[in-house]
Amino acid sequence: TSIDYPPPAPFICPDLRTKNTEERWFPEIRIGHTTFLTINNSYHISDAAEEDQVLRSHHLRLLLGCNNNEEGEGHEIYCNACRSFKTGTIYYFCNDCQNSYHKECVESPPIFISPCHPKYPLQLFKYDRGVTVKECHSCGMGFSGLFYHSSKWGLSLDPVCANKREFSAINNLKRHEHTLHYFPKQASVTCDVCASNDNKCCFYICLQCDFVVHRTCIDLPRVILIPFHNHRLSFAYSLPSEDWSCGVCRRKMNENYGAYSCTKSCAYAVHSRCATQRDVWDGKELEDEPEEVLVHDNVQSFEEIGDGVIRHFSHAHHHMRLVDEDDTERVFDGKQVCQACMLPLCEGNVYSCMQCDFVLHEECANLSRLKYSVVHPHRLILKPTPPIETYLACPFCGEFSCGFRYMCVEGCDSYYVDVVCASLPDLLNHPSHPHPLFLIYRRGTSQSCSICFSPENRCLNCVKCNFILCFRCANLPYKTKHEHDEHILTLTYEKNATTPYWCQVCEKTTDPRKGYYACNECGVTFHIDCILGKNPYMKAGQTLYHIDGLTIELIPNTRLSRPLCKRCHRRCQHKIMYKTSRGDTFCTFFEVKPRGQSLAQSDVFVMFFEAQKRGSVGRSIDVNRYIGYDELRHDLARMFGIEGQLEDPKTSYWNLVYVDHENDIILVGDDPWVEFINCVQSIKIIPSAEIKQMSMD
Known part of the structure; x- marks a missing residue:
C-alpha cells in the first residue's frame, strides 16, 4: 500500500533563506547593543532567482502527525528558525536539513502587519549571534532566531505570537x-x-x-510554599494598610498591589515576583491540595539511649556521650574537629564517641535529617561523609569540605550544600556588623563582600546600610583555639583601622579590615588562614579518590621539616598538606591542578567550577576530568538528567554557556578546549529559547 504524502510546500527552507541573507550582506541594524540581520527576501520559492537552485532543492513537508494544535497536548518540537518551543501551532520539516520549523516561521514575510498591531508594520530580523537578549512582548519568552520588531515602538514578537489573533x-x-x-x-x-x-x-x-x-x-499560582516561611502563602490583590517589607528582597512593599501573604495570619508578605522566582519557589501550585504537616524541623538525627548517651545515624555502630563544656576530662587543643561541620572544637558541649575519636558539636548532632533552607527551594536531607571518602565543593561559600552535606530530595539531581551554609538562618546577627543580615535574592547581580572584597552572586545583605557579607566570611567560627596559645581566640574586625598588625604564625602583617583572630589575654593576632588553614573544612587523614587511579592523601603538617610545595616551591605553612599518589606535595587543594593542563601534562588534577541548571542550581564539576566538549556535554546531561544530546536542538531543550574571567557570557564550544578551561569561571545550562544576557558586573 502506497502512502500519498502531501506535495512539498512552495516555500524556501528558513535555514537557507537566512543563510542566503547573510551571504548577500543584507543590512544589519542594532537594537540596544546587539546586532541583527534584516530579512528582506521572500519566503516563496517562486520569488527566488533562477540561479538559486539550492533553494529549490530543499523540500518542506507538513508534519501531519506531530502538530501541537491544542495547548498542552502532544510533544513540543524545537523550531530551528526562531529557536524556541511552542504549543498551539503546526510544523514543516525539511528533508535535506533534517530540521523542523513552525508554520509561522516558514511563512514569515519580510514586512508583517500583526492583527493586534495594525498601525505598526513589523520588520523581520534574525539574531547575528546565538545568545538571547530580547523577550517576546506577547508571551515573555526569550528568543534567539527569527523575530519581528518595530523600531518606532520598541515592540518585539516571535513569528508565532505575531500571527496569533x-x-x-x-x-x-x-x-x-x-x-x-x-x-x-x-x-x-x-x-x-x-x-x-x-x-x-x-x-x-x-x-x-x-x-x-x-x-x-496571569498564570501565577494562587497558593505556594517557600523556604523563607513555615506556612503557606496565598495570593492577595492587596494587603492591610501597614508598613510591609518583602520577606525575600527586604524592600518596601506597596499594599495596594498584589502580593503573597501568610495563610495563618502571620505578618509576613512577599512580592509576587520575588515569591515565584526559581531560586525561591519550587514550582508547585498548592491550591486545593491538602495541607501537609511540616515535619522538616523535627526529624531527629539520633536516638536517645540513656542519660546523655545517644546513637547518631552517622555513627550508628557506636554510642556517643554528651561531654559538657566544663567537664574536667575534656581536653581539646584546637586540633580536633567536628565531623559534621569540620570546624575546630573549642567551646560548647560536644558528643564524643565512647569507643573512638568521632566527635560532633552538640548543635551539629541536633541537625534535622530533613529540612527546608533559604539556600534552596526544595527539601534537603542530611547526608554524612560517604563511605568512599569524597569531598564537596559548596556552591554557596565555594569551600571544599569533607564533612556532612545536605542533598536535595525533590528533583535536583545531586544538588549538595555543606551543613554550615544550609543551616544559616534567614536573619543572621554577625559580630562583624551591628545590624542583622539577610540572604537577599537579586538575580543577575554580583556584589563585593565588605570583609574580603571578593565578588559574589549570593551574599548576606544589611537592609539599613550597604554592608555585604559573603557566605565564606559568614561561616568563619567566631571563637577558636591555636595549639600554641592556651586562651580562646576571637574573630575581630576593624572597619576603620589605619595600622596593620603582626601575625604570630607567618610573621607577616595583617589587614584588620579583612578580619583576624586575636587573643585578648596575650594581645597577639593571627591571620584567619594561618589559624584555620586555606581549606578549613578539609580533614587530615582523608584519602580522596580520583580518576586514572590517582589519589590525594590529606596529611597533617606537623613534621619538624616541612616539605616543599610542588607548585609554589615554598615550605607548606598550613595545617594540612595534599600528597598525590605520584609522591608530590601541595600546600592547598587549589594548587593541586593548574589551569590549562591535562592529566598527561601535570602532576595534579583538580579544578572545580560550578555548573547551574534551572531547577537544579549549583553542581560542582572538575572540568579537567574531560578531554573535550563532547565528553563534558555528555556528563552534564547525565548529571542533570537531561534527555537527548545536550545542545542538540532536535533532541534537547537545553544549551550551554559559560562565564569567563571578565564576566562575559560565551557559548560553550566557540573557543578551543584549552582556551576554554583557562577562561571558564562557571557553566550555565539554560533553555535554548531563553538564554539571557546577564550582567555580572
Missing part, C-alpha cells in the same frame, strides 16, 4: 472575573499583580474595571 482576549477566572484584553502599546502602567511597571512583556487590561496585568502574571 486569540491572544487579543484571555478568560482566566482565577485571575480576574472579567475578560482581559490585550493592550497593544507599550505604556508606563503598573501591573496589579506584581506591582511592576516593566513593559518588556505586554499588558492585558479589563475594559469593565481598571485592572491591569502582565501576560506573564
Whole structure:
C-alpha cells in the first residue's frame, strides 16, 4: 500500500533563506547593543532567482502527525528558525536539513502587519549571534532566531505570537472575573499583580474595571510554599494598610498591589515576583491540595539511649556521650574537629564517641535529617561523609569540605550544600556588623563582600546600610583555639583601622579590615588562614579518590621539616598538606591542578567550577576530568538528567554557556578546549529559547 504524502510546500527552507541573507550582506541594524540581520527576501520559492537552485532543492513537508494544535497536548518540537518551543501551532520539516520549523516561521514575510498591531508594520530580523537578549512582548519568552520588531515602538514578537489573533482576549477566572484584553502599546502602567511597571512583556487590561496585568502574571499560582516561611502563602490583590517589607528582597512593599501573604495570619508578605522566582519557589501550585504537616524541623538525627548517651545515624555502630563544656576530662587543643561541620572544637558541649575519636558539636548532632533552607527551594536531607571518602565543593561559600552535606530530595539531581551554609538562618546577627543580615535574592547581580572584597552572586545583605557579607566570611567560627596559645581566640574586625598588625604564625602583617583572630589575654593576632588553614573544612587523614587511579592523601603538617610545595616551591605553612599518589606535595587543594593542563601534562588534577541548571542550581564539576566538549556535554546531561544530546536542538531543550574571567557570557564550544578551561569561571545550562544576557558586573 502506497502512502500519498502531501506535495512539498512552495516555500524556501528558513535555514537557507537566512543563510542566503547573510551571504548577500543584507543590512544589519542594532537594537540596544546587539546586532541583527534584516530579512528582506521572500519566503516563496517562486520569488527566488533562477540561479538559486539550492533553494529549490530543499523540500518542506507538513508534519501531519506531530502538530501541537491544542495547548498542552502532544510533544513540543524545537523550531530551528526562531529557536524556541511552542504549543498551539503546526510544523514543516525539511528533508535535506533534517530540521523542523513552525508554520509561522516558514511563512514569515519580510514586512508583517500583526492583527493586534495594525498601525505598526513589523520588520523581520534574525539574531547575528546565538545568545538571547530580547523577550517576546506577547508571551515573555526569550528568543534567539527569527523575530519581528518595530523600531518606532520598541515592540518585539516571535513569528508565532505575531500571527496569533486569540491572544487579543484571555478568560482566566482565577485571575480576574472579567475578560482581559490585550493592550497593544507599550505604556508606563503598573501591573496589579506584581506591582511592576516593566513593559518588556505586554499588558492585558479589563475594559469593565481598571485592572491591569502582565501576560506573564496571569498564570501565577494562587497558593505556594517557600523556604523563607513555615506556612503557606496565598495570593492577595492587596494587603492591610501597614508598613510591609518583602520577606525575600527586604524592600518596601506597596499594599495596594498584589502580593503573597501568610495563610495563618502571620505578618509576613512577599512580592509576587520575588515569591515565584526559581531560586525561591519550587514550582508547585498548592491550591486545593491538602495541607501537609511540616515535619522538616523535627526529624531527629539520633536516638536517645540513656542519660546523655545517644546513637547518631552517622555513627550508628557506636554510642556517643554528651561531654559538657566544663567537664574536667575534656581536653581539646584546637586540633580536633567536628565531623559534621569540620570546624575546630573549642567551646560548647560536644558528643564524643565512647569507643573512638568521632566527635560532633552538640548543635551539629541536633541537625534535622530533613529540612527546608533559604539556600534552596526544595527539601534537603542530611547526608554524612560517604563511605568512599569524597569531598564537596559548596556552591554557596565555594569551600571544599569533607564533612556532612545536605542533598536535595525533590528533583535536583545531586544538588549538595555543606551543613554550615544550609543551616544559616534567614536573619543572621554577625559580630562583624551591628545590624542583622539577610540572604537577599537579586538575580543577575554580583556584589563585593565588605570583609574580603571578593565578588559574589549570593551574599548576606544589611537592609539599613550597604554592608555585604559573603557566605565564606559568614561561616568563619567566631571563637577558636591555636595549639600554641592556651586562651580562646576571637574573630575581630576593624572597619576603620589605619595600622596593620603582626601575625604570630607567618610573621607577616595583617589587614584588620579583612578580619583576624586575636587573643585578648596575650594581645597577639593571627591571620584567619594561618589559624584555620586555606581549606578549613578539609580533614587530615582523608584519602580522596580520583580518576586514572590517582589519589590525594590529606596529611597533617606537623613534621619538624616541612616539605616543599610542588607548585609554589615554598615550605607548606598550613595545617594540612595534599600528597598525590605520584609522591608530590601541595600546600592547598587549589594548587593541586593548574589551569590549562591535562592529566598527561601535570602532576595534579583538580579544578572545580560550578555548573547551574534551572531547577537544579549549583553542581560542582572538575572540568579537567574531560578531554573535550563532547565528553563534558555528555556528563552534564547525565548529571542533570537531561534527555537527548545536550545542545542538540532536535533532541534537547537545553544549551550551554559559560562565564569567563571578565564576566562575559560565551557559548560553550566557540573557543578551543584549552582556551576554554583557562577562561571558564562557571557553566550555565539554560533553555535554548531563553538564554539571557546577564550582567555580572
